Amino acid sequence: MYRQLGIILNRSGEIVHVVLGDSKSIEIPHLERTRSTSNRLRGLRLIHTHLFDEGLSEEDLTDLVLLRLDSISAVTIDDEGFPKFLYSAHINPDPEAEIPWILQEKKHFSQLQFDFSEVLYALEDEFNKHATKIVNFQRENRAFVLGVYKQNTPQRSIDFSISEIKELCKTADIFVVGDFIQKRQSLDPTTVMGKGKLKEILLKAVQKNIELLVFDLELTPSQAKKISDYCDVKVIDRTQLILDIFARNAKSRDGKFQVELAQLKYLKGRLSELDDNMSRLTGGIGGRGPGETKLEIGKRRVEDRINRLEKELKQLKKRRELNRKRRNKNLIPVVAIVGYTNAGKSTLLNSLTNSEVIAENKLFATLDPTTRRIRFPEEREIILSDTVGFIQDLPPELTNAFKATLEELGDSDLLLHVIDASNPNYLEHIKSVEKILFELNLSNINRIQIYNKIDILNENVIIPENEIKISSLNKTGLDDLLNLIETTLWNAKLQ
Ligand SMILES: Nc1nc2c(ncn2[C@@H]2O[C@H](COP(=O)(O)OP(=O)(O)OP(=O)(O)O)[C@@H](O)[C@H]2O)c(=O)[nH]1
Ligand SMILES: [Mg+2]
Structure with a gap:
């Protein structure tokens, strides 16, 4: 069987990955995450073969955008196995654009002659131009709110729920750029809203510089991980949002301990999946973690801390009970x-x-x-x-x-x-x-x-x-x- 072959190059032209696909498609490996928001491109480009004489597929183009590749190219081959045409595309830097990518004219290998770095500079320039427009507006903590509800949920309850989660976002200093509401028979166990719909939203998210997806429901750890694996956005759910607000507003020792305890308990259930995504998950909204706890802590440390907090809280409770008794006596x-x-x-x-x-x-x-x-x-x-x-x-x-x-x-x-x-x-x-x-x-x-x-x-x-x-x-x-x-x-x- 013939297979597609791909190489991923960095900006110096070095090959950082070689990828082998099947006859129809290629699966891109997990690429290191980049966090900088000013630099919109990842600094990597993918060149891969297409076994049939056809251009870039929808899947290729989705990968281009979600992974923020510098560019993606497909090379077709002639009967003798030599390169024939080159199809390339890059991300459309205009956040308002209907289609988030730009296809370049296909080129025959015999006429191939262009300077990739020049193309790249022009592209980054365009990105920066659009980014400055956003700066004056609202750049940090930009979010989409996603609501997924059962088919028979009355519209009134949906409106209520969505307006409440937006209110919660506002309280947590999250800027809601847009919302997506979906009604389903049942939640998709891995992607909640279904892969197709999710990809569509993620494409828009990349285009609009979205950092956060806020789900108006409680996600399972594997759902959160799966969703944020598709691209570089942080995924948080309603519980995390409320925990975050509580963490900001707790003032007394009692309150702070109680919130930290709640955060750690939430974290504990998700620790086995602790990886890069997890630390983004638990990193709160502005990168705030639970209390003074480091994000990289292991499960044992979390359990120790939970025990300590529970003991402290018991002490504080005793003291409060004493006060109460005194009051009751009066x-x-x-x-x-x-x-x-x-x-x-x-x-x-x-x-x-x-x-x-x-x-x-x-x-x-x-x-x-x-x-x-x-x-x-x-x-x-x-x-x-x-x-x-x-x-x-x-x-x-x-x-x-x-x-x-x-x-x-x-x-x-x-x-x-x-x-x-x-x-x-x-x-x-x-x-x-x-x-x-x-x-x-x-x-x-x-x-x-x-x-x-x-x-x-x-x-x-x-x-x-x-x-x-x-x-x-x-x-x-x-x-x-x-x-x-x-x-x-x-x-x-x-x-
Ligand atoms: N117009 C108007 N605003 C009010 C009235 N009472 C409270 N507010 C406003 O409502 C907002 C919330 O008031 P808070 O007293 O903080 O409400 P709370 O119930 O203690 O809220 P949390 O502690 O956040 O649960 C504030 O902006 C108040 O100024 C009222 O009678 N009339
Ligand atoms: Mg109050």
Whole structure:
């Protein structure tokens, strides 16, 4: 049987790989990764034989783009086995181009005479021109968001999910350049969205200088690896994105330990596959790894660190329990603010207690529980505590890590469920919060629903008459709320 033969050359013209294919195609070996984003080309070109008199195949051209080769060429041979025609192509440097490659005219070997380095300089020049346009725009952390959903998922849930993952991206300083949504009977076990669709997206990603693919689902380690093997983009999923945000926002020792623990547990399940791709996977978004942990650590070290963190957290928990007991002895009622992330919980705590806890238009601004006291007339007093926000499908690594903190909500005498009534998805948010409260065994605690942000309420939203409506920011409706808190607590106590 005849086979295709290929050589991969570097810029000095040295052969760095010799590749043997079958009669139809050639499989390019794993090439070393290049990370520089300024230099768009890999510095390698592939020249291979075609056994039949035909030009570059779709597969050749896809490889050219995904591997960012300097160029790809196919040489056909005549009946006597001598070279006949040369077909070449290079990447189209224009990110807006319809077709991401440019085919050159086929040349007969007898007329072959061109200086490859000249072609290359011109090409890099073009790349740089286009790159400067992006510089002024947004160059770092450019991402595509990819959502793959079951065929019967309602459009509303898809919209909700996509807008939430975009919001998460924004919080993590990721710039979303575009999104792709696909509905499927079932997920493709290796490539999630199917090889054809994935390649199409990856081609666009290379063209548009995309560094990250953010999947709105949890990927298996082998899926993540497979996808990022096709080209040089980093692949992250929803869990990693949330972990990353948590890692940025954790302030206290407790919070930092909890997040690092969650990150390490996530990493541990994926360590057997640790390789170059894995370190990109675990490297977080801006290259941040878990805590102070080096990315190259082995499984043993991860386990040691997990054990240490678990011990430390136990100690911290004991200390918190002591504080709690002391508080319980004083019989001061504890009121906890809960709700979806960004609902305005910290703002409410600030407004009710004249404090300045961090409140930001970002998801998960609060990770560490903060407590403040409020005094009512008649010597009455409560402890008000702010907590980490909830989100639908919170990754289990995080639920577990924060369980200790969340379990303390069980000591509360009253929960204030803050709802961002200005968010078009607020009904879904309420459902998610109720589900999480149920899972944490907190559904039996007295609860007040508070519709917040009524100052920016959408006209079509009608909140039932007798609900509590406030604006934490403008401090309206707070007196009614305080009255309700007081009567709920003390009337309940009197019974
Ligand atoms: N217009 C308006 N904005 C509000 C109101 N309450 C809060 N916000 C804004 O909503 C954003 C989120 O507020 P936070 O208090 O940080 O929300 P949170 O629930 O603590 O959020 P996380 O801690 O991130 O889960 C901030 O930009 C606030 O200024 C309100 O009543 N009206
Ligand atoms: Mg907060």
